[in-house]
Amino acid sequence: MTWVTKSTAAPDSTTILRGLSSRKRVPLGSEIYNRLLETLYDEAAALDERRFDDWIAMLSPDLVYQAPIRMTRTGANRDRDVMRTMFHFDDDYTSILMRTGRLQKSAWAEDPPSRCRRFITNVRVGECDAAGEYEVVSYLYLERSRGDNPHNEQLTAERRDVWRAVDGGGYVLAKREIIVDQSVLGMSNLAVFL
Amino acid sequence: MLQQASLVLRDGTTLDDLIMRDTNEVSLRVMTDEELYSHEMERIFAKTWLLLGHESEIPKSGDFIVRDMAEDNVIIARDRDGSVNVTLNVCPHRGMRVCLGEAGNKPIHQCIYHGWAFKPNGDFIGAPVEREKMHGNNVDKATLGLKKARVHLYGGLIFATWNIDGPSFDEYLGDIKYYMDQLFCRTDNGLELLGPPQRFVLPCNWKVPGEQSGSDGFHTLTLHRSLMEGGVMGGTAESIYDQAPGMYGVDVSCEQGHSLRCLEAEKTFKMFADVPFEGKSVEERLNLLTPPGITKEMIPQLFKNLSADQVEQLATIPPQVGGMFPNILIAFIFAPRTDGGSSGALALHTYVPRGPNQVEFVNFIFAEKDAPEQMKRDMLQNSVQQTGTSGTIEQDDADVWPVIMRNARGGVSKHMTLKYQALHGHERPEGWKGGGLLYPGFTKDDTQWNWWMAYHKLMSEA
Numbered sequence: 001m002t003w004v005t006k007s008t009a010a011p012d013s014t015t016i017l018r019g020l021s022s023r024k025r026v027p028l029g030s031e032i033y034n035r036l037l038e039t040l041y042d043e044a045a046a047l048d049e050r051r052f053d054d055w056i057a058m059l060s061p062d063l064v065y066q067a068p069i070r071m072t073r074t075g076a077n078r079d080r081d082v083m084r085t086m087f088h089f090d091d092d093y094t095s096i097l098m099r100t101g102r103l104q105k106s107a108w109a110e111d112p113p114s115r116c117r118r119f120i121t122n123v124r125v126g127e128c129d130a131a132g133e134y135e136v137v138s139y140l141y142l143e144r145s146r147g148d149n150p151h152n153e154q155l156t157a158e159r160r161d162v163w164r165a166v167d168g169g170g171y172v173l174a175k176r177e178i179i180v181d182q183s184v185l186g187m188s189n190l191a192v193f194l
Numbered sequence: 195m196l197q198q199a200s201l202v203l204r205d206g207t208t209l210d211d212l213i214m215r216d217t218n219e220v221s222l223r224v225m226t227d228e229e230l231y232s233h234e235m236e237r238i239f240a241k242t243w244l245l246l247g248h249e250s251e252i253p254k255s256g257d258f259i260v261r262d263m264a265e266d267n268v269i270i271a272r273d274r275d276g277s278v279n280v281t282l283n284v285c286p287h288r289g290m291r292v293c294l295g296e297a298g299n300k301p302i303h304q305c306i307y308h309g310w311a312f313k314p315n316g317d318f319i320g321a322p323v324e325r326e327k328m329h330g331n332n333v334d335k336a337t338l339g340l341k342k343a344r345v346h347l348y349g350g351l352i353f354a355t356w357n358i359d360g361p362s363f364d365e366y367l368g369d370i371k372y373y374m375d376q377l378f379c380r381t382d383n384g385l386e387l388l389g390p391p392q393r394f395v396l397p398c399n400w401k402v403p404g405e406q407s408g409s410d411g412f413h414t415l416t417l418h419r420s421l422m423e424g425g426v427m428g429g430t431a432e433s434i435y436d437q438a439p440g441m442y443g444v445d446v447s448c449e450q451g452h453s454l455r456c457l458e459a460e461k462t463f464k465m466f467a468d469v470p471f472e473g474k475s476v477e478e479r480l481n482l483l484t485p486p487g488i489t490k491e492m493i494p495q496l497f498k499n500l501s502a503d504q505v506e507q508l509a510t511i512p513p514q515v516g517g518m519f520p521n522i523l524i525a526f527i528f529a530p531r532t533d534g535g536s537s538g539a540l541a542l543h544t545y546v547p548r549g550p551n552q553v554e555f556v557n558f559i560f561a562e563k564d565a566p567e568q569m570k571r572d573m574l575q576n577s578v579q580q581t582g583t584s585g586t587i588e589q590d591d592a593d594v595w596p597v598i599m600r601n602a603r604g605g606v607s608k609h610m611t612l613k614y615q616a617l618h619g620h621e622r623p624e625g626w627k628g629g630g631l632l633y634p635g636f637t638k639d640d641t642q643w644n645w646w647m648a649y650h651k652l653m654s655e656a
């Protein structure tokens with residue numbers, strides 16, 4: 001999702017868009033579906049194991065990585081709840097490199113690191129208009145354990161991705177929109193990637 | 195002689211036992227005590243002015259947003275006459291919330307329980323089945339409106355208070371207004387909120403981030419050392435404590451507990467290390483290092499809206515970070531680029547109490563309304579990447595505060611004290627134009643101690 005909405009605090013300019021928008025479905029169990037699912041699992045493992053170089057290698061240099069805020073709405077606008085004017089993450093490839101670079105130095109928020117488990121489910125895949133690009137929608141369930149606190153912090157979200165096939169096999173992430181479910185996040189910071 | 199504080203907790207502890215004015219210490223117990231918290235709700239949050247949002251969130255008649263004044267949920271609505279109204283979101287009938295959404299547009303707010311209806315200004319319209327007088331047999335409708343707060347708009351920021359006859363907003367701001375105006379009242383069309391605020395909760399008392407908002411500059415060197423490692427601020431990772439970038443300036447404050455850190459911007463940034471600012475005119479300086487959010491084309495507006503002295507300060511030693519008592523943090527962060535451009539980040543936070551053990555961090559991100567769209571875009575990105583939920587600066591703050599909170603619960607730990615004993619004392623730098631309490635040189639504990647003194651003062655007044 002690039003910068004499409006004009007900056008505004010008035011919420012009704014926001015779009016409803018969620019889920020899979022592609023009409024050309026890549027069926028569950030097909031070769032491409034399986035390989036993309038495997039890619040999502042590999043990505044989750046790289047992030048859970050804090051192998052940031054491996055994760056960066058899975059990102060495309062034209063990456064758009066955003067997490068719009070979510071709001072509680074009523075009436076005619078009850079489903080217009082994804083605010084694409086304000087974000088929890090608003091990043092590109094360069095800023096992600098800045099973030100991962102920081103994580104290798106003095107980023108106290110992740111030093112000591114939290115122990116994360118990313119559960120990726122409900123994966124649906126469609127073909128994009130551009131050849132070799134796939135829209136991949138998944139559910140994310142993140143459990144995050146920090147310090148000696150026996151209670152994990154949790155976060156659920158829908159991720160609307162575009163993965164692009166690259167020469168030599170495999171896919172890179174070109175776009176990710178993370179639609180969190182909480183209007184008020186219960187996680188005390190987002191020092192981890194979603 | 196120190197005036198005797200009138201607050202006494204059930205176990206006999208007085209306010210002066212908790213806030214030790216003779217030694218400049220504060221007992222860690224203040225962060226967890228439930229009884230103290232309930233007094234704070236009445237003596238601070240029901241008394242002082244609180245920041246709720248910005249006018250640009252409710253541009254049209256009928257537009258509304260819902261926010262919290264501490265634990266009291268309120269509706270902020272624009273009425274047909276253009277006025278901004280703040281009313282308690284509690285139905286006077288049986289206590290249901292009248293407005294369940296966070297934002298929208300409604301000419302009439304109708305409670306979903308029994309259907310009582312209210313105007314955007316809170317006035318009672320009526321109950322369904324009018325002929326049956328379900329609002330009461332002999333009750334005057336004029337008494338059945340939503341409870342109204344007193345509202346003040348400052349630079350488009352919406353402030354409200356329950357203290358209807360209390361101090362005016364200007365009295366609340368005091369001497370800090372001269373400096374705040376340089377941030378909030380400097381352009382023709384003012385600031386614009388770029389989107390609804392980020393919201394998240396932290397497991398700590400509101401005063402843990404609160405006391406830091408009293409201009410704790412010192413923590414930046416250690417907690418935010420990644421700023422130096424990343425090469426943004428002056429100095430290198432090895433020389434952080436030698437060079438102490440961003441530490442020397444003039445901290446300004448006032449007895450109301452507000453404060454701002456004024457810093458010579460060029461000294462904060464590596465890229466200006468070799469650029470001579472000495473001897474340059476105010477215009478030349480503003481062109482070299484334009485305040486965050488301002489374009490070079492907007493510079494004449496500064497001269498129009500501010501006094502010559504205020505513009506000179508903005509060009510020389512601008513206010514950059516600080517806070518307003520009790521629970522507002524201000525960050526007007528410079529972000530000069532090597533291509534000569536500058537966008538920066540403009541963010542305000544409120545730390546809204548949600549019980550003694552929890553605080554909601556509300557992050558408002560701004561740009562100047564007149565700025566070009568691309569600049570707004572840059573500022574949004576800068577602010578999101580540095581502040582709030584995923585901000586690389588404030589991630590680290592959010593990591594510290596809950597840990598302090600856990601410590602404050604220990605039977606032994608809670609008697610430890612927060613120390614504000616590194617004091618400079620008020621001193622007026624030569625040629626300084628603004629008023630208030632002034633602390634030139636290395637940033638010390640004075641402004642944060644003033645924050646606690648403002649706290650002490652309000653808590654002593656029943």
Ligand code: FES
Pocket residue numbers: 285286287288289290305306307308309310
């Ligand atoms: S509680 Fe609102 S109408 Fe009864």
Ligand SMILES: [Fe+2]
Pocket residue numbers: 413417418587588591
């Ligand atoms: Fe900080």
